[in-house]
Amino acid sequence: MKLGIIPLGNHARRRVLPSLKGTGFEVSSIYGRSKERIEPFCQEIGAEAYSDLDAFLSSDIEAVYISSPNYLHYNHARKALEKGKHVLLEKQMTLYFKEAEELVTFAKAEGLTLNIGFHLRFHPALSKSMNMIQKGKIGQPIQIVGTWAGYSPPEYHSEPLRSWWEKAELSGGGSIMGTGVHVIDTLLTLAKSMPHRVYAWRYPHTDMIDRSFHVLMEYGSFITEAFSSRDLKVPGNDLAVFGTEGQIRVSNFFSTTVDSTLYLNGESVKHLEGVNLYTEEFRAFAESIRGKRSKIATGGDGANVVRIVNAANLSLEKGMAIDPAKLD
Numbered sequence: 001m002k003l004g005i006i007p008l009g010n011h012a013r014r015r016v017l018p019s020l021k022g023t024g025f026e027v028s029s030i031y032g033r034s035k036e037r038i039e040p041f042c043q044e045i046g047a048e049a050y051s052d053l054d055a056f057l058s059s060d061i062e063a064v065y066i067s068s069p070n071y072l073h074y075n076h077a078r079k080a081l082e083k084g085k086h087v088l089l090e091k092q093m094t095l096y097f098k099e100a101e102e103l104v105t106f107a108k109a110e111g112l113t114l115n116i117g118f119h120l121r122f123h124p125a126l127s128k129s130m131n132m133i134q135k136g137k138i139g140q141p142i143q144i145v146g147t148w149a150g151y152s153p154p155e156y157h158s159e160p161l162r163s164w165w166e167k168a169e170l171s172g173g174g175s176i177m178g179t180g181v182h183v184i185d186t187l188l189t190l191a192k193s194m195p196h197r198v199y200a201w202r203y204p205h206t207d208m209i210d211r212s213f214h215v216l217m218e219y220g221s222f223i224t225e226a227f228s229s230r231d232l233k234v235p236g237n238d239l240a241v242f243g244t245e246g247q248i249r250v251s252n253f254f255s256t257t258v259d260s261t262l263y264l265n266g267e268s269v270k271h272l273e274g275v276n277l278y279t280e281e282f283r284a285f286a287e288s289i290r291g292k293r294s295k296i297a298t299g300g301d302g303a304n305v306v307r308i309v310n311a312a313n314l315s316l317e318k319g320m321a322i323d324p325a326k327l328d
Contacts (some may be wrong), residue, residue, distance in 0.1 A: 001286060004029040004061035004085070006053075006076050008038045009161075011067050011090070015256060017045070019278035024286040025063070031056040057083040063289060066090060067117070070177060071170040074099040077114070081106055086113040088285045091181045093302035095172040097310050097327060100303035107299055113289045116302030118185045121295045122280035124272050125250040125262050129241060130190060137264060138243030141222050144190050145240045148179035148254035149212075149229035168208035176202070176213035176309060180228030183254060184215060185297060185305050186239065187224040194304060195219050197321040200312035203231075208313075215312045218321070 003025040005012050020027065027047050032038040035051035042049040050056035057064075057079060063086040066076045074094045080087050081103065093116050094100040107114035120126065133141060156162070164170040171177055188194070195217035202210040212229035229235070239253035249263040258275040261268055284294035311324040 001025050001063060001289070002028040002061045004031065004056060004059065004064045006030075006056070006064060006066045006068055006080075007032040008041060009067055012065065013041075015278050016065065016067070016282075019276050020282055021279075023279060023282035025282055029056055029059045029061050053079065057085065061085060063088065063113075063285070069164045069170055070095055070172050071164070074103065077103050078106070081110060081112055081114070084110070084112065086285075086289050088115045088117060088282070089299075089302065090117040091185070091302070091305070092172060092177050092309065093299070093306050095306075097303055097307040100299070100306040104299040104303055113285070114299035115285050115288055116297040116299065116305075117281065118182060118297040118301070118305075119256070119277040119281050120182055120186055120254065121189065121297055122275065122277045122284070123250075123253060123258060123260070124275055125239070125253055125260050126186065126189065127295075128262055128270070129239070129248050129250060132248055132264065133190070133241060133243075136245075138241060138247055139245030141190075141241055141243050143222060143242040144187055144224040145227075145242075146183040146186055146225070146238075146254060147227045147229075147235065148183050148237050149175070149227065149232040149235035150179075150237075151233040152178075152230040166209055171209070173208055173213070173309070173313075174210040175228040175230045176210060176215070176312070178228065178230070179254065180213050180215065180226055181305050181309065183226035183228060184217075184308050185301065186254075187217065187226055188301070188304055188308070190241065191217075191219060191222075191224055193219070194307075194324060195224070196323060198308060198311040198315055198324055199321040200315040202316060205316070213312070215308065217308070 039049040064080040067090040197218040199216045201214045203212045215226040217224045237254040239250040241248040246265045251261045259273045284296035287294045311322040315322045
């Protein structure tokens with residue numbers, strides 16, 4: 001299946017392109033604002049370089065992978081869908097939930113696949129944890145906690161190609177957009193539903209470009225907590241589920257690679273490694289296009305994450321818990 005890429009950014013070049021072998025996709029077209037910048041790479045892999053988006057979308061590609069800056073996601077995805085292309089759209093799906101839901105509605109009406117790039121859906125510890133919960137290994141879940149943090153110096157995002165990350169109207173946030181949305185999606189996957197209320201804290205409190213962001217989601221009988229940060233030099237990027245009769249912990253769950261240990265009540269159950277999450281994601285994207293069920297995040301899943309982020313920001317603005325179902 002011929003795949004187009006928008007654009008040839010760091011993520012696409014370093015993680016996605018090397019992972020496509022055996023997924024059923026062949027990269028035949030790449031779009032970038034500067035054709036001269038991407039043409040040498042395109043020639044190397046045998047793809048056509050485009051700097052005209054309409055011409056790119058009119059090529060013979062059947063599907064598009066979009067990893068452009070957050071503020072361009074809606075426009076790029078909408079145009080790709082209008083041209084009849086299936087879309088795998090990177091997180092954050094869009095800046096505003098209404099835009100996300102509009103893309104979902106449009107894709108469905110056109111009979112097109114719209115998936116979202118939450119690669120941790122394919123971490124083998126996630127399905128194993130869900131199976132343990134379903135079998136009652138820890139009783140009734142009470143609290144689910146996830147952290148994805150690290151240290152990123154402020155000047156890291158000052159480089160020209162990354163500068164959009166420091167502009168609230170373009171990125172929509174700091175650490176929450178970089179890693180926090182992955183944590184939120186994982187927690188929603190484990191909870192299997194949307195929360196009743198969302199409450200948030202961020203540092204700096206008044207700055208949309210946060211260094212740290214904490215989202216608390218209340219479900220009535222249990223809570224989930226998502227934490228992201230650019231300030232932790234020695235993070236513990238674990239996933240933990242606490243129940244009435246035990247606990248599950250996955251060490252180093254939140255990452256771009258798999259090197260984790262699954263624990264049940266403090267005892268090691270299995271060490272997991274060697275899975276290429278992006279290869280699995282693109283295999284699932286191909287399956288989704290063929291109408292098969294897979295673990296990949298749907299457009300609806302992506303819209304739910306956008307709704308949670310929007311509710312978290314409104315919670316900070318109003319200083320109160322927000323029901324995400326009641327956002328205007």
